Amino acid sequence: MSPDRPQFISSAANPLLKDLRRLAQDSTAYRKQGRIWLEGDHLCGAALARGIQPAIAVFSESAWHAQPARWSGLQARIVLLADALFASLSALDSPGHMGFVIELPAAPAVAPHAASVILDRVQDAGNVGSVLRSAAAFGFTQVLALKGTAALWSPKVLRAGMGAHFALSLVEGVELPDLERLAVPLVATSSHHGDFLHEARLPRPCAWMLGHEGQGVSPELAARAALSVRIMQPGGEESLNVAAAAAICLHASACASVG
Template sequence: MKHVSSRDNALLRRLRRLATSARERRESGLTLLDGVHLVEAAEAAGVILQELLVSEHGVQQPEIDALLARHPGVAVTLVPDTLFAHASPVDSPSGVLALIATPPETDASLSSSVIVLDGVQDPGNLGTILRTAAAAGVGDALLTTGCAQAWAPRTLRAGMGGHFRLHIRERVDVSTALAGFQGRIVATGVGANARSLYETELTGAVVWLFGAEGAGLSPAVAALATDVVTIPMPGEVESLNVGAAAAVCLFEQVRQRLGTALNR
């Protein structure tokens, strides 16, 4: 275990750049995981840990000590708590950081359950939606250029490991990616052509389109929808947060698919 006590240390400067710069993460192909749960989720998905950074307080925690013991071949650097907080990408550091390579993107065929996120700029919302999608059994997540970075540390922390259960593609041209898709392409909305989510058949292949927190879907992405659904809201509120709307939609799909499977 290496010990570092200077903020000018080359490793700490490198980690700080990764914590704060989307460009650095994109160009290096690296990102940071904060916390034992997130590191364990990466481990379970077969992601290789390149380096570990541990705070003086963190190294005394049994779960972090156990994590280090499982990776005797990974370089570990111990730093004072103040330096760890400086390097950490989150406001409440856990005591352990892992450096990993961002999982590669592929052009594999889309699964039968896909989400498109169009301009979702808040990392917390984005991570939450990815976590929800993973829990609902979604296979693919396509992100447009206007979205927050999927592999940013704050997005990863909100995702709580869901990233590693999805095939994520960023900066996607959605019309090209969905060309030839055989199934429903569903957006949420209101209007004469909208029908209730609960009256829409979702047991087949479905792409869900979810837009930015304020602006909604861009016209180009909205035009791809074959179906528009509305979420019935008997309460006196105007709309749902995009993360909440995504959860309602995706788990209605789960409910329908489970019901179909049980009735076979």
């Protein structure tokens, strides 16, 4: 359908609406459909800023009539949903009133020399999204997610990432042998072992390994590290949240790279 003539959906039984609901509420539906749901103008705007055009742009009826001019240049199928239907597909407490369906990017190959982050069974979607934000902010271009890590393109990770996905090369389903393709040193994070971060000579570029919220980096993965570091915690807490630790470590690495 032409972008100039939006399709209006008012029936809860519409097949497209059912697909959208699965994309919005099922963390792995994107793998089956080969498409991703972005909800809210921030995420949609971040995709457009990276040159990513939606296959489908979805608006609540009231949102479309309130501000159609902002999105008038979209070369996509435009779908309008009755407000109650849009609210029914949203997984947000306060629905975003608009969203994009974009094609799932083709799985990239591991880039051997890229500054990277390796996620080892990091399971909380909010933590994963926050790590992606830090990776993009501090110049790490590749994220490798080992099996057991939260689905990188799930709605919750996308919301927490706040657009960082579109600046990164994301590789899911990685297994330990795949890491042999990396030509950069691996750096392991630890709560109790290794050099203190502020004293360590950090290799550059490198691949930071961030582990499971409770168990940390697995022994098998830690054994591959060229360096293990810990963060000084004079306050005496047992450990930091993995997303907070990632931000500290990646910032330190970025500073070492320009020092």
